Amino acid sequence: MTRSDPRGAWMSGALVVALMAAIVSLQHTQGRLEAATPDTAENLLYVRSPAAMSRMALSYDAVLADLYWIRAVQHYGGTRLSTDPNKQYDLLYPLLDLTTSLDPRFNVAYYFGSTFLAEAPPDGPGRPDLAIVLLEKGLRVQPDKWEFAQWIGFVHYWWRHDYAQAAEWFQRAGDLPGAPFWLAQLAATTLAEGGNRQSSRLLWQEVARTGVNEAFRNEAVRRLQQLDAMDQIDQLFQIVGAFQQRYGAVPRSWDDLGRAGYLRSLPVDPTGVPYRLEAGSVALGEGSRLSPLPREPQRLIQ
Amino acid sequence: MADMRIIAHVAINVFKESVRDKVLYNLVAFAVILMGAAYLIGQLTAGQDVKIIKDLGLAAIGTFGLLIAVFIGIGLVWKEVERRSIYSLLSKPLGRREFILGKYAGLALTLLVNVVVMTAALYLVLGYMDAQFTEEQKSVWAAPALDAGMLRAVALIVVELLLVTAIALFFSTFSSPFLSAALTFGLWVIGHFNADLRNFENIVESPVAAGLARALYYLLPNFAAFDIKSQVVYALPIAPGYLAVTVAYGLAYIALLLTGSVLVFTRRDFK
Amino acid sequence: MDAIRTEDLTKHYRVGFWRPRPYIALDRLSLTVRTGEVFGFLGPNGAGKTTTLKLLMQLMYPSSGRAEILGRPVGDVEVRRRIGYLPENPYFYDYLTAEELLEYFAGLFGYPAAERRRRAASLLDTVGIGAERRLQLRKFSKGMIQRVGIAQALINDPDVVFFDEPMSGLDPLGRREIRQLILQLRDRGCTVFFSSHVLADAEALCSRVAIVAAGRLVASGQLSELLAFQVRGWELVMSGVTPDALSQARADREIVNAVPIDGQRFAMELPASAAPERVLATLTASGAQLVSLTPIRETLEDFFMRQVTGAQRSSNG
Structure with missing residues (x-):
């Protein structure tokens, strides 16, 4: 073959295209088979001990921290999307631990990591205890970071329903330099009437206003909408009760309530999805972003 | 079609060069490391000695091979052009394509000899260790010491090294050795994190970023696929067809790089 | 049939990395070398001699024009079986011995092992380094390497040989031996095309010469006929x-x-x-x-000087 041989050039071009196609399809198959291979922990983690990892990372610890952070997010997101009923987030904490050991000031990893860990199944592993361990680790490196202390209080409040602990951590956060004034107020409210919607609303309003980034602020807005939905559901439940008292039977649909003059339109939640009415109880509609609604301790107590 | 006899003739000369340049001395280093480790670990004892020797042995086979593949691979063509020994060579009835393929085959042969000898040495050390333990002690091992399944990892290491060689050769047909080495090592490192690109679209919102990650995932050499060291050491199951698909993937990639090398090289002017 | 034929053979390339500018290495070279003659290709350094030889060996591709050897285009692998080439300042694998190198090259022609050994041994004797055949080339002097280079060019009993500055690196005795070798090749019917910047070599050997300067053919014909050299x-x-x-x-x-x-x-x-x-x-x-x-006589150097300044003058004017 010479440079001036057009037939040779065409054949080489065709060969290159064919080989590229083969590579892409084989890579596709390979990826599928790899996903089917059971052992991923070893590959994903390489090393489980954060101390050993820091030593081996030489001067690349920040880069490795980024890498493990991406893996943590992928592990969380991938498991969350998985339809496997027995899914487990068992690598989440080791990955976050490695990330924050390699780069102890990786603040996003503390914020999001603790949120991921605390989230209840099936959307998360439901490990608020580990979320607190992670945040306390961050607080050891940066003791003045009031946001971490606030976040610990938050985990106690929202996921563990331990209002005494929550109030204590909100207070501690409020005492740190640079902390906003409302933390002290929040601590007081939490201690006095922990767990009611009003104090929850106060908590989330502050997050929506001051959250570290947009994802957090969006999440806070969603939580506020949940609180609104819970108020609305209570109201609808009362209407259903009134209907039942008057007609002696539960309404079978919202139309029944409409015809009876109790409702002027189809009731929808704050995201626009209609509520569901089933055997006299009111629930969020199918596919609402707000479900599941948080557990309400007061209901259980009352 | 390419003349196989001529290719073999060039390849044997490359092998001869690597022997004369004392490349195979690395086998001595390998043996020393392996035996030294076996002795030291024997002193420590923890029941996991055989696993550690396997880890170390497989990692050393891959690392020594990688160094040979890169550092000889980048000089294969460049040295001939730079020192002008290629002038008299190409005036003989030897096509440029045969020259490239012969050079590649020669280094492949060198690497193969290397891996075979190292693997034999690894099994020898493992056999020695096997004899040191009672059946009861062996019961805690994840896999027997002389597990033939380990050869699957070795086979994929060979394909990986052949792919590294093809990358180094490709770069050396048009760039300097320093740049070729940097690019080859760079691709090797990136290729090991290739799997992280696969699920990238789950965590990014921008479709552009997701598309880019996906394109890179398919185009960059997926070196992580060739690493099944931990699976064989723990005797974990490997999906059926995994080996065949991965080997086919490696060979297709090598074929692409060699085609590219030939295309670049046949068009070059030697000024 | 002519041994070598070029028609308007031209090579230009760009030089300089940041601001590339075209450089004409060879400009429309047309010449013919007849079978069986010793042809001198003369010119000062940088005139385009080596470029011409590289184009004939397909180490470079021409920008335009054609070249044939033994009636076939230069890219033809069959042509390679019948030619030999000594590059300028040759270099060979220094990890091989002289004998191994020649056997390696012989193998590229597909000769069986015994034939490879026979050819290597006889050629090393011919170029006068038979005694050093088992020595690695890294221990060879420049003159010895030059002799190895000549031997490898003859490994296939070629019909046409191309020598780029065959006398460089040789002492006077060596030069005389190579001159004799070239005349022997001619007597066997081999066409010899050699480049040189030394007029005396051409006078001693050539039937015809071509003279190039600044990439252009300046004169060609029998040396004695070229007026300038009377x-x-x-x-x-x-x-x-x-x-x-x-x-x-x-x-x-x-x-x-x-x-x-x-x-x-x-x-x-x-x-x-x-x-x-x-x-x-x-x-x-x-x-x-x-x-x-x-x-x-006017020396080749005087001649070149005049031609080069003339060429510059014409390109400026």
Whole structure:
């Protein structure tokens, strides 16, 4: 073959295209088979001990921290999307631990990591205890970071329903330099009437206003909408009760309530999805972003 | 079609060069490391000695091979052009394509000899260790010491090294050795994190970023696929067809790089 | 059939990385070398000789124009079986011995092992390094490498050989041996195409020459026919020259200048019009003895200088 041989050039071009196609399809198959291979922990983690990892990372610890952070997010997101009923987030904490050991000031990893860990199944592993361990680790490196202390209080409040602990951590956060004034107020409210919607609303309003980034602020807005939905559901439940008292039977649909003059339109939640009415109880509609609604301790107590 | 006899003739000369340049001395280093480790670990004892020797042995086979593949691979063509020994060579009835393929085959042969000898040495050390333990002690091992399944990892290491060689050769047909080495090592490192690109679209919102990650995932050499060291050491199951698909993937990639090398090289002017 | 034929062979490339500018290495070279002749390709360094040879060996691809060897285009692998090439300042694998190198090259022609050994041994003897055949090439001097280079060019008994500066790196004895070798090749019917910047090599060997300067063909033909190289005069050195004889010769305008070397030994310059035989006879009759008689010609270097400045002038004007 010479440079001036057009037939040779065409054949080489065709060969290159064919080989590229083969590579892409084989890579596709390979990826599928790899996903089917059971052992991923070893590959994903390489090393489980954060101390050993820091030593081996030489001067690349920040880069490795980024890498493990991406893996943590992928592990969380991938498991969350998985339809496997027995899914487990068992690598989440080791990955976050490695990330924050390699780069102890990786603040996003503390914020999001603790949120991921605390989230209840099936959307998360439901490990608020580990979320607190992670945040306390961050607080050891940066003791003045009031946001971490606030976040610990938050985990106690929202996921563990331990209002005494929550109030204590909100207070501690409020005492740190640079902390906003409302933390002290929040601590007081939490201690006095922990767990009611009003104090929850106060908590989330502050997050929506001051959250570290947009994802957090969006999440806070969603939580506020949940609180609104819970108020609305209570109201609808009362209407259903009134209907039942008057007609002696539960309404079978919202139309029944409409015809009876109790409702002027189809009731929808704050995201626009209609509520569901089933055997006299009111629930969020199918596919609402707000479900599941948080557990309400007061209901259980009352 | 390419003349196989001529290719073999060039390849044997490359092998001869690597022997004369004392490349195979690395086998001595390998043996020393392996035996030294076996002795030291024997002193420590923890029941996991055989696993550690396997880890170390497989990692050393891959690392020594990688160094040979890169550092000889980048000089294969460049040295001939730079020192002008290629002038008299190409005036003989030897096509440029045969020259490239012969050079590649020669280094492949060198690497193969290397891996075979190292693997034999690894099994020898493992056999020695096997004899040191009672059946009861062996019961805690994840896999027997002389597990033939380990050869699957070795086979994929060979394909990986052949792919590294093809990358180094490709770069050396048009760039300097320093740049070729940097690019080859760079691709090797990136290729090991290739799997992280696969699920990238789950965590990014921008479709552009997701598309880019996906394109890179398919185009960059997926070196992580060739690493099944931990699976064989723990005797974990490997999906059926995994080996065949991965080997086919490696060979297709090598074929692409060699085609590219030939295309670049046949068009070059030697000024 | 002609051994070598080029038609408007042209090579230009861009030089410089940041601001590339075109550089014409060879400009429309057309020449023909007949089978069986020793052809000298002459020119100063940088004239385009090596470029031409690389184009003929397909180490470079021409920008335009054509080249044929033995009636086939240069890219043809069959052509390679019948030619030999010695690159300028050759270099070979220094980890091989001279013998191994030649056997390696012989293998590229597909000769069986015994034949490879026979050819390697006989050629190393021919170029005078038979005794060092088992020595690694890294221990070879420049002149020895040059001889290995000539041997490898002849490994296949070629019909046409291309030598790029075959005399470089050789001592006077070596140069004479190579000259003899080239004449032997010619006697066997082999066509020899060699480049040189030394006129004496061409005079001793060539039937025809081509002269290139600045990438262009300046002149070609038989050396003796090229006007520029005709005799401009003679230098006669004699001893025992008497002052009478000397003044007589001056008076006859047969010598234009005479420089005493020592005692009665003189270096005399004769004009081109003089017949050196008659001056020699006259002076010998007066008792002087001949030391040497040398024709004075324009040297290749003078010629090149004139051509190069001429080429520059024409390109500027």
